Amino acid sequence: MFTVVHVREALRRAGEKLLDLRDRLNELDAAMGDGDLGLSMSKGGEALIEYTEPEVSPGDDIGKYLSTAGIAFNRAAPSTMGTLLATALMRMGKEAKGATHLDAPALARLIEAATTGIQERGKAKLGDKTILDALIPASQAFSAAIQQGQPLQQAARAMVEAARQGRDAAIPLRSNVGRASWVGERTEGKLDPGTVLCVELLEALTS
Amino acid sequence: MFTVVHVREALRRAGEKLLDLRDRLNELDAAMGDGDLGLSMSKGGEALIEYTEPEVSPGDDIGKYLSTAGIAFNRAAPSTMGTLLATALMRMGKEAKGATHLDAPALARLIEAATTGIQERGKAKLGDKTILDALIPASQAFSAAIQQGQPLQQAARAMVEAARQGRDAAIPLRSNVGRASWVGERTEGKLDPGTVLCVELLEALTS
């Protein structure tokens, strides 16, 4: 069972990972967007690290903790990806509202809520070459594994593996939404920065 | 005895020399001014070449021919040096007004008039590190040689030699007027572009 203590640690690891990814994400985004993804994500990362500074007690409301993290993240990183991730955090918060403990099925519902939130806020579909191309299969793989009763570690590995495959499967595609869509066919053959971010974040969260 | 036919040839040679000097003068001017001396002088040179296009008759008024050349030169090259050389041409024109033939002493008076014109228009003195540092000694050498009865060729050589010495003697000086004066001590040790121009022009005119 997970408490807010674990959530806090996970958010902190995510924040640190975002700082590490700064240059790589900037480069990937420069190749097909405006080259600022690393910049905004590192600001979001700093906000998460600052947010997770204070101690928490195992009995705290996980939902509230996640929602407030989303607001802090949006304030620090109001970019496309920043707003999407903020939305994800807020939707997870809504899903976990009132909960102090999460079991594996609850974790799967959280990840589904995040995925749906990103879809609704950004209005992109699978195959548009966005973060969703990694996130949707990852979320599905996780839920399926949990439903099949697989141990959490194994489900997490399946999730990350599905995200990787989704990321790589999106390489030949053409970006269909956001800044990258203006680049048109020149995006074909390139890694979408959002999918890379997704894989890295899921790795950090599940490690 | 010189007629307007010789004057026309001399102006044409000067014009061609100004075209040749374009890059060198730009470089020299860039080192202590605004780097455009070659540009403006090549425009003046083109104007002289165009001006000397039509045939002249040996009986034409030399003064008028020189004055009108000055106006054409100013129109094409209204820079500092262009205006000074235009003034020189106009003053020579004034000096030769009505003349169809010039003997050696008349030539010397023309060069003196040009030198005085440049001094009055630009208000610079000997030692200010300008074209005058080459022109004043050159004019003096020429007049002295003619007065001593030296043959014209020899007087011309003395003039060019004096200009060269004046040019080189000005190298250690600090520019005291015009754009170069703002550069201050950094002009010390550098050739003044105006003195280089003077030497080259006198060579072209007397060759």
Added chain:
Amino acid sequence: MKKILNDPKNFVPEMLDGLLKAHADQLSYAGGDVHCIVRADAPVQGKVALATGGGSGHLPVFLGYVGKGMLDGCAVGDVFQSPSAEQMLEVTRRIHGGKGVVYIYGNYGGDVMNFDMAAEMASMEDIEVRTVLVKDDVVSNKDPEKRRGVAGMVFAFKCAGAKADQGGSLDEVEAIARRALANIRTMGMALTPCIVPQVGKPTFTIGEDEMEMGMGIHGEPGISRESLKPANEIAERMLKTIREDLPTASGDRVAVMVNGLGATPPEELYIVYRRVHDLLTADGIKIHRAYVGEFATSMEMAGCSLTLFKLDDELAALLDYPARTPFFVQV
């Protein structure tokens, strides 16, 4: 990085602080946050309020058009980055004069999502918000709904702002913004990249003798990278591309904007304008007004954009209406 700044992290707040000090007679800010720029006399009671917002680095866009006869407020983001939904809401609250608020801003992912959030929050506070997206960049997408917004937004600010100043209703001001934008097209080209202060290196690389036609104002790649062409050819191609998308014929009346992206001198912009003027005039198209200068920039990027705005009588009159902001004065 050849920039005049202090700590790159403080680039935007220091810029805003300086700007608010220089223009204290015309501008103020809301919610204690210098990113929330509003007219010094906001709210103007009984007037429809206009707001915009977007990333920094495009001055005079966006905040430069806050002032009498144009916009009431602007949420300012970091360089090339959207402001947050909270900041937009702060501006909305402060400028609302009881007749609703129209958001007019460029069609960029981050901005759209945050403005949508802000509009949802504003409606919960009983402020009626209408959203008009600027999508004038012809070459950014074949689908007109997916195009990005660039310099043409200034004409939309101008006309909608004039309509609001004349007492237009929320419906009327929104309708004018939409009608103006339906008749506005822009195309741009760039010669050099720019540098985002916190990134510290150029947004892209380009050869010493190359240009990029269709380049976006954040350095988004355009439609073709090619050798630098003469100004006349650049002007002709931009005009042709625009006119294929916005049919114009003899007898039509237009406003023209030749906009510099930052480093391109006005002298060069006038050389481009000259060709555009000659081509339009030869086709019997009347140029009602010409705007040549820097209206929407990308820091120190070299390049320009051309905007064509097809006018009807009402749009022409609204364009002619006086306006006064720190960056745009028309009498």
Added chain:
Amino acid sequence: MKKILNDPKNFVPEMLDGLLKAHADQLSYAGGDVHCIVRADAPVQGKVALATGGGSGHLPVFLGYVGKGMLDGCAVGDVFQSPSAEQMLEVTRRIHGGKGVVYIYGNYGGDVMNFDMAAEMASMEDIEVRTVLVKDDVVSNKDPEKRRGVAGMVFAFKCAGAKADQGGSLDEVEAIARRALANIRTMGMALTPCIVPQVGKPTFTIGEDEMEMGMGIHGEPGISRESLKPANEIAERMLKTIREDLPTASGDRVAVMVNGLGATPPEELYIVYRRVHDLLTADGIKIHRAYVGEFATSMEMAGCSLTLFKLDDELAALLDYPARTPFFVQV
């Protein structure tokens, strides 16, 4: 050479042609020569006429200030080169409204010689001409009489233009120009060179991390080449140098101009302005008006200049007076 142009030889005439087409309601030209720019309504009978002139490449300087409340005419030279005496005379003839003409222009060798020639010729045609040289660049020479003229000339145009528009006599307009200039000082700095189209390469070279304090607007070397400093330090040093030459104390009233040389974005200029504002305000000096933007440029040079203008009541009122030109509108 990354420039948007056609044949470099036609750079200036094409620029002027485009500019005259864009601003036909405000500008015209004299003697069939587009280099001789005059107000569309010239001559204004019964008004003292003001003329300026100088090389191209500095827009809005010089011709950008021709218009109501400022200048009547401007002779335009090639890039960084004086116009000819004949062109200046042509402008003088066309703008003369029967009350004489005041020349206000920068102290550059070629310009001075040509304007002197033009004034001599004009006086032979019974046009009374007064000459006021702008020498505001503090660091260009220890001797104030030998200094060159830079951005501060805009304040002189503004005040003398207002005085003339108000019906001032030739003596009065000349006196205002002189009094304004006695109270105006400028200092500049540059980060990059610019390119003269017909030369085709940079006017000077400078390291990737260097700046030149005191750089001239044609790329004339300044007083020191050094590593790039933070904006606050640059602002402080420019202000200090100016104030050593133009004593200012608590209770004084000034106008401030932070001017971009071409490629420096307005964002950076506001960061510089911010520091200047804070320092002056801390010393009890009142900032009557702030001008931040591009007022006198050097093509695509990166850098900025700071101008301080110490005001008395009359100069302040003249600075506040309305003006309208294609590049400068004040209401």
